[in-house]
Amino acid sequence: MSLSLIAKSIKASPTLKLNEKFAILKEKGDPVIHLGGGEPKSRMPMDAILATVAHVNTGEVRYAPADGIPALKQAIIRYTEEFYERKVKPENVIASGGAKQAIMVALQAILNPQEEVLFPAPYWVSYPDMAKLIGAIPVAVLPEDGTFYPRLKDITDRVGSYTKAVIINSPNNPTGAMYSEEFIADVVEFCEKKDLWLIMDDIYHRLIFDGKKPINCYKYAKKFDENSKIILINGVSKQYAMTGFRIGWAVGNKKVIEAMSNIQGHQTSGPSVLLQKAAVAALNGIQSGVESLRTTLENNRNVMIDLLNSFEGVKVTKPDGTFYCLADFSAYEKDSNKLSEFLIDKVQVLTVPGKEFGLDGHLRLSYCGTIKDIQDGIERMKWALDPNSANELYIGDRKLVRDWS
Amino acid sequence: MKRDNHLDYHLNQIIVTNGAKQGVFNSVLATVNEGDEVIIPSPYWVSYPDMVSMANGKSVFIQTKEKDGFKLKPQILEKAITPKTKVLILCNPSNPTGSTYTKKELESLAEVIKNKNLFIISDEIYEKLVYGDFKFTSFASINSEMKQRTILVNGVSKTYAMTGWRIGYVAAPENIVDALNKIQSHSTSNASSISQAAAIEALAGPQYVISEMLQEFKLRQEFFHNEITSIKGITCYKPEGAFFLFPNVSSYFGKTLGNHKISDSFDFAMLILQKAHIAAVPGSAFGAEGFIRFSYATSMENLKEAAIRLKRILVKIS
Numbered sequence: 001m002s003l004s005l006i007a008k009s010i011k012a013s014p015t016l017k018l019n020e021k022f023a024i025l026k027e028k029g030d031p032v033i034h035l036g037g038g039e040p041k042s043r044m045p046m047d048a049i050l051a052t053v054a055h056v057n058t059g060e061v062r063y064a065p066a067d068g069i070p071a072l073k074q075a076i077i078r079y080t081e082e083f084y085e086r087k088v089k090p091e092n093v094i095a096s097g098g099a100k101q102a103i104m105v106a107l108q109a110i111l112n113p114q115e116e117v118l119f120p121a122p123y124w125v126s127y128p129d130m131a132k133l134i135g136a137i138p139v140a141v142l143p144e145d146g147t148f149y150p151r152l153k154d155i156t157d158r159v160g161s162y163t164k165a166v167i168i169n170s171p172n173n174p175t176g177a178m179y180s181e182e183f184i185a186d187v188v189e190f191c192e193k194k195d196l197w198l199i200m201d202d203i204y205h206r207l208i209f210d211g212k213k214p215i216n217c218y219k220y221a222k223k224f225d226e227n228s229k230i231i232l233i234n235g236v237s238k239q240y241a242m243t244g245f246r247i248g249w250a251v252g253n254k255k256v257i258e259a260m261s262n263i264q265g266h267q268t269s270g271p272s273v274l275l276q277k278a279a280v281a282a283l284n285g286i287q288s289g290v291e292s293l294r295t296t297l298e299n300n301r302n303v304m305i306d307l308l309n310s311f312e313g314v315k316v317t318k319p320d321g322t323f324y325c326l327a328d329f330s331a332y333e334k335d336s337n338k339l340s341e342f343l344i345d346k347v348q349v350l351t352v353p354g355k356e357f358g359l360d361g362h363l364r365l366s367y368c369g370t371i372k373d374i375q376d377g378i379e380r381m382k383w384a385l386d387p388n389s390a391n392e393l394y395i396g397d398r399k400l401v402r403d404w405s
Numbered sequence: 406m407k408r409d410n411h412l413d414y415h416l417n418q419i420i421v422t423n424g425a426k427q428g429v430f431n432s433v434l435a436t437v438n439e440g441d442e443v444i445i446p447s448p449y450w451v452s453y454p455d456m457v458s459m460a461n462g463k464s465v466f467i468q469t470k471e472k473d474g475f476k477l478k479p480q481i482l483e484k485a486i487t488p489k490t491k492v493l494i495l496c497n498p499s500n501p502t503g504s505t506y507t508k509k510e511l512e513s514l515a516e517v518i519k520n521k522n523l524f525i526i527s528d529e530i531y532e533k534l535v536y537g538d539f540k541f542t543s544f545a546s547i548n549s550e551m552k553q554r555t556i557l558v559n560g561v562s563k564t565y566a567m568t569g570w571r572i573g574y575v576a577a578p579e580n581i582v583d584a585l586n587k588i589q590s591h592s593t594s595n596a597s598s599i600s601q602a603a604a605i606e607a608l609a610g611p612q613y614v615i616s617e618m619l620q621e622f623k624l625r626q627e628f629f630h631n632e633i634t635s636i637k638g639i640t641c642y643k644p645e646g647a648f649f650l651f652p653n654v655s656s657y658f659g660k661t662l663g664n665h666k667i668s669d670s671f672d673f674a675m676l677i678l679q680k681a682h683i684a685a686v687p688g689s690a691f692g693a694e695g696f697i698r699f700s701y702a703t704s705m706e707n708l709k710e711a712a713i714r715l716k717r718i719l720v721k722i723s
Contacts, residue, residue: 001493001522001554003584004460007435012583013590052599059568097423097571097593104592108459113439129591133434135461244598245424266455267430268423268593272571325677 010129014356022350031182031395033377035091037366038173039243041322042293047285048278055277064273066265067257069247072276075283076249083205084216084232091254094261095279097271099203099235099248103167104130105267106231106250109259110197111136111164119167121152121358122174122326124201127167137162140358148177148317148326152186165197169222170215171204174357174364175326176301176319178208178215185220188230192223201233203248205291208321209298226253239290240282245270247279297323300367300374307378312386323368326354328362332385339363347380347393347400402403406576410543412552414576420585423596425530425560425573427589431455432526432556432575433492435584437462441491447476448651448693450500450528462491466692471653474642475502479513485671486517492524495544498531501691501698502651505535508542511528515547518554526556532574533564533615535646536623545576553578563711564615565607572596572604622648625701632712633699637716648702653686654693662722671695
């Protein structure tokens with residue numbers, strides 16, 4: 001008896017695997033620093049905590065509609081109006097178990113086996129495996145000019161008769177690059193012209209720096225309402241530091257949302273009502289937490305980029321948003337898996353190999369933790385990699401000796 | 406699983422899912438290839454066939470009989486197994502019929518499966534909802550070979566009335582759980598940590614709430630079963646578990662009430678919804694035309710009122 005071809009074709013989410021590894025090392029009492037994380041450390045909004053507790057106290061945590069409770073849909077409608085200047089209806093909205101599930105059911109609703117979904121590289125780790133889960137073909141497009149900023153031509157060159165959808169994730173995980181307004185306009189226009197689905201993964205859209213403003217993809221759309229083939233993805237995980245609540249959503253035309261709801265209905269029955277109530281409170285409540293998180297992250301980014309800029313041999317593109325950067329370590333080691341293993345083994349710093357995002361020779365470093373984590377983490381990496389380092393490094397009262405070259 | 410079913414599983418043989426539903430869904434995805442056959446005894450839970458279609462598999466339904474208590478017979482199962490069969494989905498106790506297999510019945514199914522190349526997805530979400538002296542048996546506990554073949558699905562929704570928390574779990578051999586973990590890691594990530602914390606307390610805490618709930622359900626089952634079988638033209642198997650009754654209402658087909666013509670279970674359900682304001686699910690939704698599913702997971706008061714209304718309306722049908 002064997003597993004299905006699909007089960008055999010996909011690999012586990014490497015970032016989640018790293019989280020497990022971190023937890024194990026931490027439990028052992030090892031002084032491990034997590035620069036591989038994907039969640040803010042800030043407090044979630046008080047409104048959300050209170051709403052959760054209030055609902056638990058009713059003692060009635062029951063089934064909810066598979067596509068989301070009306071109150072959450074209303075909050076998402078208001079959010080969409082505020083950030084995208086578009087008034088949508090409840091039937092244009094689905095709440096899912098994280099933005100991840102929203103993307104998953106969107107792909108299930110629009111792709112047939114063998115059809116292609118195209119996305120710029122470096123890409124979020126789950127896109128290729130999500131496509132494989134439904135027997136579709138993931139096509140990753142690395143910008144030809146060697147930057148993290150794709151141009152329309154990178155996309156158009158790879159679109160063929162099997163292409164059914166494009167995924168754009170900006171600001172981007174893992175690079176932190178926020179694509180230009182011009183590029184977004186081009187992609188929206190191109191997808192409309194070619195009648196392609198366009199999935200806009202906007203999960204980081206408010207976590208942007210240097211005075212940048214969130215980009216509204218609908219501004220460049222000519223097809224509206226039921227003719228629109230844009231599927232807009234967002235969620236509460238990153239901006240409200242509510243990763244464990246698992247609430248994301250999608251906005252799209254009525255037909256595709258209905259199909260997604262049916263799929264989700266059979267897959268999980270939709271997210272827990274309790275967690276949806278928390279998301280409603282976060283979306284409708286006091287928003288100051290988002291801005292303070294954004295400022296913290298911008299400051300963290302500055303610290304990390306300064307440290308990396310003074311790290312000889314390392315090249316890094318300054319991120320415009322998110323809480324990641326993807327730094328080039330190929331001068332030290334071209335195999336990013338090997339390098340990541342080396343760093344965790346020798347100096348207990350957890351990083352994510354760039355290979356997982358479609359770009360070897362790089363490491364994804366997160367700055368969602370504390371400044372101290374960033375400083376100590378980069379210092380340990382430098383000590384481990386730079387051949388001119390001192391022979392010893394102290395972590396607390398542990399002495400590490402450099403027995404490699 | 407150890408406390409209640411004497412089953413030993415390691416941590417890497419267990420995955421926590423977003424409801425038992427995700428457990429079944431991902432188990433199908435992890436085992437079924439395009440064109441593979443999945444045997445589903447009918448009446449079946451509504452989501453199974455759709456889950457199989459989403460994996461591009463082929464559902465093969467085996468119609469069970471009211472006189473057999475809607476249970477799958479080994480000789481019929483044997484005939485349905487082909488070289489393309491990959492999975493048997495067993496819902497035990499069953500939604501929608503409430504039928505529950507005895508240990509002996511499961512052993513005789515295991516005998517048939519023994520030399521066949523297939524997995525069993527054993528959906529045991531209603532495990533605790535069995536009545537009287539009936540003793541529930543998990544399919545995985547039949548023997549060690551069956552444990553190797555069984556993907557056991559369960560959850561806290563029904564046992565602890567925690568539907569809205571969306572916590573289920575799967576226990577299976579390590580390679581299967583590993584595959585489920587991969588699929589889940591890309592489709593939803595983990596089940597919410599809050600809900601998992603609540604589920605831990607439910608599973609580990611005092612269990613007396615279950616027996617209280619069972620007594621109450623048993624009373625309701627006895628009452629509603631008596632009421633509906635006292636209606637002329639309705640027969641109903643009295644099941645061992647779950648909280649459903651699945652009466653045969655086919656004797657009403659072809660008859661009318663005013664402008665309402667009753668030609669199938671859907672018409673019957675619409676009629677009692679419109680004329681008596683009773684919501685029930687037509688058997689056709691579960692692949693069993695001629696029947697209707699009543700849930701008695703509602704108050705005794707509601708059940709009493711429903712019985713009165715049902716009798717009042719059905720007597721007028723000619």
